[in-house]
Amino acid sequence: MTSVALKTTLADRAAVLEGVPDHPALKAFLAWNPNALLDAKLDRGELTLTVAREIITEAAATVQAAGYNFLEDLTAVDWFPSTPRFQLSYQILSHSYKDYIRLRVLLDGEDPTVESIVPIWPSANYYEREVFDLFGIRFEGHPNLRRIMMPDDWKGHPLRKDYPVEGYR
Amino acid sequence: MTDYAGTPILEAPLAEGAKDQHMVLNMGPQHPSTHGVLRLVLEIDGEIVVRLYPEIGYLHTGIEKTCEAKFYQQVVPMTDRIDYLSPMVNNLCYCLAVERLLDLEIPDKAQWMRVLLAELTRLNSHLVWLGTHAMDIGALTVFLYTFREREDILRIFEHVAGQRMMTSYFRIGGLSMEPPLDFFDRVQAFIKMFPEKIDEYSNLLTGNPIFVDRLKDVGYLTAEDAIALGVTGPPLRASGVDFDLRRDRPYSSYEKFQFKVPTSTVGDTWARYEVRLVEMRESVKIIQQALDGMPEGPIKADAPKIVLPDREKMKTQMEALIHHFKIVTEGFAVPAGEVYQSVESPRGQMGYYVVSDGTAKPYRVHMRNPSFATLQALETMCKGRLLADVVAVIGSIDIVLGEIDR
Numbered sequence: 316m317t318s319v320a321l322k323t324t325l326a327d328r329a330a331v332l333e334g335v336p337d338h339p340a341l342k343a344f345l346a347w348n349p350n351a352l353l354d355a356k357l358d359r360g361e362l363t364l365t366v367a368r369e370i371i372t373e374a375a376a377t378v379q380a381a382g383y384n385f386l387e388d389l390t391a392v393d394w395f396p397s398t399p400r401f402q403l404s405y406q407i408l409s410h411s412y413k414d415y416i417r418l419r420v421l422l423d424g425e426d427p428t429v430e431s432i433v434p435i436w437p438s439a440n441y442y443e444r445e446v447f448d449l450f451g452i453r454f455e456g457h458p459n460l461r462r463i464m465m466p467d468d469w470k471g472h473p474l475r476k477d478y479p480v481e482g483y484r
Numbered sequence: 485m486t487d488y489a490g491t492p493i494l495e496a497p498l499a500e501g502a503k504d505q506h507m508v509l510n511m512g513p514q515h516p517s518t519h520g521v522l523r524l525v526l527e528i529d530g531e532i533v534v535r536l537y538p539e540i541g542y543l544h545t546g547i548e549k550t551c552e553a554k555f556y557q558q559v560v561p562m563t564d565r566i567d568y569l570s571p572m573v574n575n576l577c578y579c580l581a582v583e584r585l586l587d588l589e590i591p592d593k594a595q596w597m598r599v600l601l602a603e604l605t606r607l608n609s610h611l612v613w614l615g616t617h618a619m620d621i622g623a624l625t626v627f628l629y630t631f632r633e634r635e636d637i638l639r640i641f642e643h644v645a646g647q648r649m650m651t652s653y654f655r656i657g658g659l660s661m662e663p664p665l666d667f668f669d670r671v672q673a674f675i676k677m678f679p680e681k682i683d684e685y686s687n688l689l690t691g692n693p694i695f696v697d698r699l700k701d702v703g704y705l706t707a708e709d710a711i712a713l714g715v716t717g718p719p720l721r722a723s724g725v726d727f728d729l730r731r732d733r734p735y736s737s738y739e740k741f742q743f744k745v746p747t748s749t750v751g752d753t754w755a756r757y758e759v760r761l762v763e764m765r766e767s768v769k770i771i772q773q774a775l776d777g778m779p780e781g782p783i784k785a786d787a788p789k790i791v792l793p794d795r796e797k798m799k800t801q802m803e804a805l806i807h808h809f810k811i812v813t814e815g816f817a818v819p820a821g822e823v824y825q826s827v828e829s830p831r832g833q834m835g836y837y838v839v840s841d842g843t844a845k846p847y848r849v850h851m852r853n854p855s856f857a858t859l860q861a862l863e864t865m866c867k868g869r870l871l872a873d874v875v876a877v878i879g880s881i882d883i884v885l886g887e888i889d890r
Contacts, residue, residue, distance in 0.1 A: 359584055359823055385711055387826065388852035392839050404837065406824050406852070410711075410725065413732040415824065438714025438857055449548075464544040464889060473549055480553065 324358045331355035331362070338362065339409075340416045343381030344374070354419075363417045368429050371420050375405065375432045383409040383416055386432070389442035391450045395476040400424030401452055405432075422452060431457040449474035505529055509871075513542050517620040517875045520885030522859075524874070531870050536863040543889035551849040555815030556582055557656055559849060563836075564650040566851055567887040569612050572598075572605040572641075573829040575654035578849075580735055581825035581836040582656050585818050588787055592779040594658040595737040600671065600774035601644070601653065602736075602827075603767040607678070608637045609830035609882075610764050617757070617879035618689060621698045626688050633681050636674050643667060657791035658784035672775055675768050682764055689757075699754040703865040703877035706751060713864065714857030717832025718763065719881055721747045722755035729828040736827075740777075741770050753873075753880040760882075790816050815844030831855055831882055853887035 325334045335341060335357060344352055344364065351374060354365035366374040375386075388406040401422040408415050420429060431454035432439045443454040444463040451472035454460055462469060471478055512523040521542035527535040547566060551559045563578045564571035576598055583590060615630035638648040644663050645653035653660050689695045705715065710723040720727065728745040730738045746762035748755035784791045792811055793804035810816075820842040826835035832854025839848040858881045865877045 358821055359587075361822075361824060363822075386714060387716075387833060388824070388835050388837060388850070390837055390848075390850040390852075392822075392848045404822070404824075406835065406837070408826075408833075410727050415826075417824065436714070437712050438860060441856060441860055462541075464541040466541075473546060478549075480549070 324356075326356060326358075328352060328355045331357050335362070339412060340364070340378045340381050340383055343377050347373070347377045361415060361417060363419050365419045365421065368420050368422060371403075371405075371418070372430045372432055372435060374418060375407075375435045378407055378416065378418065379435060382411050383407045383414075385410060386436035386438050386442075387415070389432075389439055389446065391446045391452055391474075393450060393474065393476045395424065398424065401427050401450065403429065403446070403452070427452040428455060429453075430455050431460075433457055448472070451475065506534060511874070513539075518878060518885075519616060519883055522878075522883070522885055522888075524862075526871065526874070528871055531872070533866045533869055533871055533874060536866050536874070538859055538862060540859070540885070540888050543885050545890070547890045548849055548851065551846055553845065555844050556818055556846060557811070557815065559846065560655060561650065561652045563851075564652055565886065566890055567829065567831070567834070567853065567855075567884050568649060569609040569884055570605045570830050571649060571651050572601045572653060573827060573834065574851075575652060576602055576736065577825055577827045577829070577834050577836045578838075579654045579656050580827065581823050581838045582818065583785075584823045584825060585821055585838060585840050586656070586787075586790065587819075588657055588785045588790065590658060590736075590785055591782045592737070593781045594783045594785075596774050596778050597659055597663065597783065598654055598736045599738060599741065600771055600778075601641075603770045603774070604637055604640065604671070606767045606830045607764055608634055608641075610760055610767075611637070613760065613830075613879075613882045614685060617876075617882070618695065620875050620879045621695055623689065623692065623695055626685055629681070629685060629688070633678065640667070640670055640674065643670060655784075655791070657787055658782070662783055668775055668778065671771065675771050675775075678768055679765065682761065682768075686761060696754070698873075698876050699752070699757055699880070701752055701754075702869065702873045703753040703880060704751050705861060705865050709864050710751075710861065713861040715832070715861050715881075716854050716857065717828065717830070718759045719756055719858060719861070720832065721745065722759045723751040724749040729826055729833055733826070735825070741773050743767075743770050753876050756880040817842060817844050818846075826852070829854060831884065831887075832858060834887075851887070851890060853890070855881075855883040855885075856888045859883055859888060 325331045351366055351370055356363045385408040387408045390404055392402040399421040403420040405418040443457055446452050447460055448462040448464050449472055506527055506529050509526045509528055512518040513521040523539040525537045526533055547562050563574040566574050611630040611634040615627035618626040641651050642648045644667050645651040705723050707724045710720050726747045731745055743766045746759045748759055788807045793808050797804040798808050818840040820840050822839045824835055824837045826833050835852035837850040838846055841847040866874050
């Protein structure tokens with residue numbers, strides 16, 4: 316990371332591969348499966364790797380083995396009405412490199428489903444429940460996928476952009 | 485590692501054969517030792533905890549959704565209310581995130597003031613933790629002493645920000661106003677007196693046989709479990725992982741300060757107590773360095789379209805008046821992008837994930853709060869131990885329900 320100044324922006328996959336070829340997570344990723352990396356971006360000192368929905372567990376395991384050992388945060392962004400609608404952002408910290416990377420998964424609005432990464436990081440448990448509760452994204456293989464913030468009988472997912480913010484329910 | 489937050493206890497029937505002796509016990513949400521509105525459902529075998537299931541969300545107010553309807557500068561007061569024991573650290577984290585999106589340079593004096601006040605906030609938060617933790621165990625006196633010193637800190641906050649708890653003193657681009665003239669003298673007087681107060685608490689607790697018995701060998705958490713369950717901050721360092729964002733990923737000129745990061749390899753409740761006590765002493769050192777080396781200069785960035793102008797300028801300069809009007813009525817556009825900024829809050833790693841779509845309102849603000857993740861480790865720490873230890877363990881992980889539920 317030190318070789319590239321914090322201010323530079325590397326906007327796409329090719330630029331990132333050329334700009335930070337020695338990045339440990341990127342190297343591990345390419346060694347595992349060069350086609351897994353759909354897109355990459357280095358912006359404001361943060362490396363974002365976009366992976367396909369189907370392989371998120373393998374991707375998470377790969378960066379975990381590469382030294383990015385701590386899942387710090389997992390959340391979603393609703394890009395309604397553009398498509399693909401949902402973006403999942405996994406913030407992963409490395410205690411040894413003292414560095415973050417972000418894994419990014421894009422999901423359809425019709426049936427937003429993704430594999431749970433609880434088997435890799437048990438700490439994802441609450442975060443995936445929160446995303447399910449507030450965005451309605453389902454995580455397959457989650458041990459206890461139920462609402463966490465809202466009441467159990469709540470209708471709708473409040474953090475979606477098309478959720479009404481005024482008027483009677 | 486033991487089982488983590490699986491099926492809720494009330495829905496999964498007890499195991500066959502265990503029925504005659506296992507009992508399901510509800511604790512909270514209105515329970516004084518849950519530090520807010522936390523509800524725990526416990527399956528107990530006599531006095532031994534077999535399973536523990538936290539129910540949260542009683543304090544959910546939808547702050548993340550509210551942020552999407554506000555201008556960037558209007559979000560600052562919302563952040564105070566998330567972790568109400570360390571408002572300045574929340575302000576700092578949000579402001580740093582937006583400043584990175586805007587690519588703003590913050591003047592030195594503002595950065596040092598932020599460090600100084602963030603560390604005072606840490607003392608404030610740790611004092612509440614120490615007082616309530618000891619009170620849960622049964623040592624009521626310490627609570628009265630820590631709140632005496634906390635009152636001094638709150639008076640300093642009131643003096644500098646005009647508010648005791650919901651300070652909103654850090655703004656995007658710097659500070660809201662110049663610190664008052666005698667502010668530094670008051671801080672100096674406080675930290676001159678404070679180290680012997682820490683000795684006083686330590687004298688009351690560290691050698692107290694009841695306190696020691698309640699904390700030692702209770703609530704073990706290994707380093708592997710702590711990392712797997714997302715535990716950060718003092719509980720993580722008490723389990724032997726030497727990681728502190730202030731030292732390892734410095735922000736707001738923390739790299740210019742010398743301080744130690746206390747760790748322990750034991751990983752029990754007592755280790756967490758010791759780590760926090762040393763942390764308080766280190767915070768005093770940081771505040772002293774900030775006072776000694778406080779740079780001169782402006783407290784706001786030179787960005788008239790983002791930072792509100794001084795009152796004086798507004799009355800004399802047309803430009804300043806226009807900028808003020810524009811910022812207040814229209815906000816300011818922030819370049820599109822996403823940023824994840826993390827800081828070391830008194831409870832652990834706090835992160836703000838801010839997504840901008842190029843308008844004056846944030847597209848998405850997400851808060852990563854340390855208590856939310858640390859709560860997942862509660863079952864691992866309490867399983868197989870006495871029911872009474874649950875209270876000690878909750879006290880030692882120092883949760884704030886405001887930031888769990890948001």
